[in-house]
Amino acid sequence: MNDKTDISKWYSSMVVRKEPLLSQYQHKQDKFEVGSGEILKPRKKPEKFPVLSESELVRHYYRLSRLNYSWDDGLYPLGSCTMKYNPILCEKLAADETFAALHPAMPDEHCQGALEIIYEVQSMIAEIVDLPGMSLQPAAGAHGEIAGVLMMKAWFAEHKQKRSVILIPDSAHGTNPASAAMGGYSIQKVPSNEHGLTDITALEELVDENTAALMITNPNTLGIFEKDIVKIKEILEKKGALLYVDGANLNAVMGIASFEKMGVDITQLNLHKTFSTPHGGGGPGQGALACSERMLPYLPSPLIAKTVQDEKDFYYKAIPEKTIGPIKGWYGQFGNIVRAWVYLKTWGDKIEEVSRRAVLNANYLREKLSPYLDLASQEPSMHEVVFVQSSLSKFGLTTKDFAKALLDRGFYAPTIYFPTHVQGAIMIEPTETESKEELDIFVKAVKEIFELAEEDPDKIKGSPKKSFVTSIDEVGAARKPVLTWNQM
DSSP states (O other): OOTTOOHHHHHHTSOOOOSOTTGGGSOOOSSEEOTTSOEEOOOOOOTTOOOOOHHHHHHHHHHHHHHSOOTTTSOOOBOSSOOOOOOHHHHHHHHSHHHHTOOTTSOGGGOHHHHHHHHHHHHHHHHHHTOSEEEOOOSSHHHHHHHHHHHHHHHHHHTTOOOOEEEEETTSOTHHHHHHHHTTOEEEEEOBOTTSSBOHHHHHHHOOTTEEEEEEESSOTTSOOOTTHHHHHHHHHHTTOEEEEEOTTGGGTTTTSOHHHHTOSEEEEEHHHHTSOOOGGGSOOOEEEEEOGGGGGGSOSOEEEEEEETTEEEEEEEOOTTOOOOSSSTTSOHHHHHHHHHHHHHHGGGTHHHHHHHHHHHHHHHHHHTTTSEESOSSOOOSOEEEESHHHHTTTOOHHHHHHHHHTTTOOOOEESOSTTSTTOEEEOOOTTOOHHHHHHHHHHHHHHHHHHHHOGGGTTTOOSSSSSOSOOHHHHHHSOOOSTTTO
């Protein structure tokens, strides 16, 4: 056969059936009665509407998916609060209809298993951070921050104190100033010293009777543990200010550092980083909010509590005495709470091994990359290590050039230009999940970039050159984004 073949003639040479196929099953109506008695006519075909088969659509989206870089492809060195690994076991159980089909409006007696899971996650995380109070109401880390700020506001209102300032170190997470401002506070920045730690002298000068709290990230965004945290607490306590610790980097100190001994009043955690739930584009976040004894009455409501009924444990909704009220519908992102529950149950009393491996991996990369990249601080690294741009500048290259050159070598780019007080910051966090072999492949790629830079920096400029999308107008993309089909 060729393109000119008349298919109907070709078929006519065959013995074919005469009667219409499946005619008795065909629906004869082309209009349908609706409740109001009106006639609902078939819609007209939209103009220029693409018509594609299922196989064409499936193949199109499958090809697109292969252009994305994910944890499944290799090392994902993004730093700060970004969880990269979602164990399949956690995903599988969270998707089971036993959990996924539950409705939150069911009476407590009909969803005891779900309430028990929430209660156990509350209890396990409270034990890990060594604080008595825990809420899983926040929908994400930053949501936990604003809830914590509102709790502090309620605390000072109860004690008839009007305080208007929250102090935030320049090494804190970027959402901290926004959360404090949303809570109605003015922001004052606390500088870092030459070691990348909070400047104690500057802090002492800033704290006064108008200071509500210090919101400090520990370990901070340079991946350094604030070793003067107890002294910082003493400075705040003298002026009646509270200590808020952003716990987004909890994966560095789980089961090792005590938040109670640091003197923490409130801390928010990111389940979508530390306890396996998806982050950002991977799915909804999930926050957690822990607090000291004196802040317990102000926690969001409801909490899940336990009592005994008919000689059995019974889980129910409890309302803290001076609660700031609900900050989200129901109990939090239940699917993510299930993921965290599976993760915590899997590790059990070995949870601190996660942190020890995360710190080991970060320090291994620190040692191996130090011949090429200059460190932002000589202080010991925790879960992540931060470098500066200086060693790239001598070749006329930037942090962005380096990050994009990694894309050509099969790696996602690290976090760049954050923290903002570090010149051309390059933040790398391998997490606990990577093997030595994978880290060595990453080190080899960095070495290759610097060898090429010495030979001819232009071979690095203009990267990436092998990816599906190469160099783009980033300023134009930010200021004039194409958001609709019509724009294209």
